[in-house]
Amino acid sequence: MTNFTKEVMHVGEMASGAALTVPVYRIKGETGGRSVYIQANMHGAEVQGNAVIFQLLELLREIKVNGDITLVPYANPVGCNHKNGEYTLGRFDPITGVNWNRMYHFDADIIKPFVRKSIGQDDKTIEQNFKALMINSIEKKLDHNNYGLTTGQRIAYQLQRLAHQADIVLDLHTGPISSKHLYCPEYAQESASYFDIPHTLLIPNDFAGALDEATFCPWWQLQEAFAELGINFSISAEHLNKESFTVELGSQEQIDLDVALEDAKSILSYLSYKGVIDSNDFQPQSMTRYACYLKDYKAYYSPMGGMVDYLAEFGEPLAPGEPLARILRMDNYGDGEPLHYLSLEEPVIPILHFASASVNQGTELYKVFANYFTL
Numbered sequence: 418m419t420n421f422t423k424e425v426m427h428v429g430e431m432a433s434g435a436a437l438t439v440p441v442y443r444i445k446g447e448t449g450g451r452s453v454y455i456q457a458n459m460h461g462a463e464v465q466g467n468a469v470i471f472q473l474l475e476l477l478r479e480i481k482v483n484g485d486i487t488l489v490p491y492a493n494p495v496g497c498n499h500k501n502g503e504y505t506l507g508r509f510d511p512i513t514g515v516n517w518n519r520m521y522h523f524d525a526d527i528i529k530p531f532v533r534k535s536i537g538q539d540d541k542t543i544e545q546n547f548k549a550l551m552i553n554s555i556e557k558k559l560d561h562n563n564y565g566l567t568t569g570q571r572i573a574y575q576l577q578r579l580a581h582q583a584d585i586v587l588d589l590h591t592g593p594i595s596s597k598h599l600y601c602p603e604y605a606q607e608s609a610s611y612f613d614i615p616h617t618l619l620i621p622n623d624f625a626g627a628l629d630e631a632t633f634c635p636w637w638q639l640q641e642a643f644a645e646l647g648i649n650f651s652i653s654a655e656h657l658n659k660e661s662f663t664v665e666l667g668s669q670e671q672i673d674l675d676v677a678l679e680d681a682k683s684i685l686s687y688l689s690y691k692g693v694i695d696s697n698d699f700q701p702q703s704m705t706r707y708a709c710y711l712k713d714y715k716a717y718y719s720p721m722g723g724m725v726d727y728l729a730e731f732g733e734p735l736a737p738g739e740p741l742a743r744i745l746r747m748d749n750y751g752d753g754e755p756l757h758y759l760s761l762e763e764p765v766i767p768i769l770h771f772a773s774a775s776v777n778q779g780t781e782l783y784k785v786f787a788n789y790f791t792l
């Protein structure tokens with residue numbers, strides 16, 4: 418591919434001096450269409466996104482690309498290599514305990530002064546200036562910070578600097594043992610139907626440190642700040658259109674290249690809808706797409722310790738009283754109750770469960786959609 422480049426980005430140093438690096442692949446768009454940033458494997462065990470990036474690069478060799486596409490596998494070289502025995506840990510920085518996907522930056526105080534300065538300007542100028550402001554605030558953090566950064570912040574901010582340059586951001590993750598699901602900002606609900614993902618979580622305009630939020634919240638809050646003054650600045654408008662998603666591709670610790678090909682096609686279906694690629698070969702599959710609001714995405718904590726036999730199927734509505742799981746307690750055998758069935762009192766859709774069969778009382782056993790509906 419003549420429009421293809423590879424860069425190795427330096428994101429930190431280990432104690433021995435060994436460099437922490439991240440590969441960055443870029444495909445230059447031909448017509449200046451919407452640009453895209455896709456990264457994978459911020460959480461160490463969530464490896465399927467790397468295979469999806471491989472399949473995307475393979476498919477994109479044969480496709481006319483309108484907008485720039487930046488792809489970053491192995492986004493977190495510390496998390497990716499964080500093994501303990503046969504397992505990859507890599508969800509939390511082992512030094513600070515902070516979740517690797519809660520270290521991105523957004524300072525909401527930049528919004529109001531920017532809006533005051535921008536009144537009367539056209540949308541394109543506002544867009545360019547705001548993008549520059551966001552990139553600049555990340556660069557200040559990286560380069561003009563006397564007191565330094567944590568290892569995780571240094572990695573996250575460099576990734577975020579790339580992400581802010583794009584109109585569309587996809588952060589590829591997986592659950593522990595999980596069905597495919599999509600974190601989608603409420604305003605971009607329509608786009609969720611272009612992914613072949615049967616479960617969508619609709620998320621509000623709250624920043625909690627994740628990459629998707631760090632890239633859509635600034636734009637969404639900007640839109641709201643203009644709206645308070647009666648000014649229409651719609652980030653869903655054709656000429657702006659800023660969207661970010663966290664794409665949960667299934668279960669951790671697994672690579673399946675055939676499934677990755679399907680996942681890549683699903684992403685291309687969305688990118689084709691957005692005009693990023695020039696192809697009619699990628700259309701969304703027809704399927705029932707369930708959704709719920711983030712407030713209704715419930716964690717179910719184990720009411721007791723024991724050994725879990727997970728029973729509920731992912732993705733299918735589960736009637737009240739139907740068992741989610743049963744817990745084996747061999748210590749009770751002969752003089753007590755060795756089997757305990759667990760169920761909920763409202764209809765839910767199980768989305769993911771804990772990765773191990775042995776749990777303590779209070780372990781987050783399942784995550785489920787409550788008050789779900791179809792898109």
Ligand SMILES: [Zn+2]
Pocket residue numbers: 460463518590591
């Ligand atoms: Zn993750």
